[in-house]
Amino acid sequence: MSNPKPLRFKPRSNQRHGISLIEVIACTAIVAVMIVPIASVIRASGRAIASSAEMSNEAKLRSGIRWVKDTIGNGAVVNVGSRNLTLLMASGQKGELVLDSNNLIFSDGRTKTVVLENIGRFECEAIMRSEKPTSMIGVAIRIEGKDPSTGTAFKLESLIATAPQSS
Structure with a gap:
């Protein structure tokens, strides 16, 4: 009886090395959604500091x-x-x-x-x-x-x- 040959995996030529355009767009959208509220909080705190410094x-x-x-x-x-x-x-x-x-x-x-x-x-x-x-x-x-x-x-x-x- 002959010994069975071990299975070998061939490297695929279409294997991905990097990220797709869809993933970049999705990540950009998620980051933009998170930055908008943070920017508005920073803007509001800047206004509050300015108005308190110039007390009427x-x-x-x-x-x-x-x-x-x-x-x-x-x-x-x-x-x-x-x-x-x-x-x-x-x-x-x-x-x-x-x-x-x-x-x-x-x-x-x-x-x-x-x-x-x-x-x-x-x-x-x-x-x-x-x-x-x-x-x-x-x-x-x-x-x-x-x-x-x-x-x-x-x-x-x-x-x-x-x-x-x-x-």
Whole structure:
């Protein structure tokens, strides 16, 4: 009996070495579908960064008023003048909010903090209880100014409630 010959595979002459045009088109379409949302996210984040860097005057004013409100909330109002506001801080120190050369400044005797810039007018008024005129329930603040880059005038009025005071 003769030994069987081992099977040998002939190399095909039509065997592929590379990728087809259909595969390239399919991969390009898949990559394009993935890039479009990523590009829109990058574009939106760029716009958000640009708009936050150029905060509007109204946003700056609201941020400054929010700071004043938080400061009043952490202390007690001692005196409300027509152009200044004196507070007793939680630490026991007195602080004063006053307009100084177009800047609204909070000073605690040791440091000065610029709360708002380019302010032309700052007014305060105590809001008193009608039944007890010696008991203050809030502070009305009016701020006016002009944006130096655009020349646009701005105005903000805010009422800030104070902690109940005993008299």
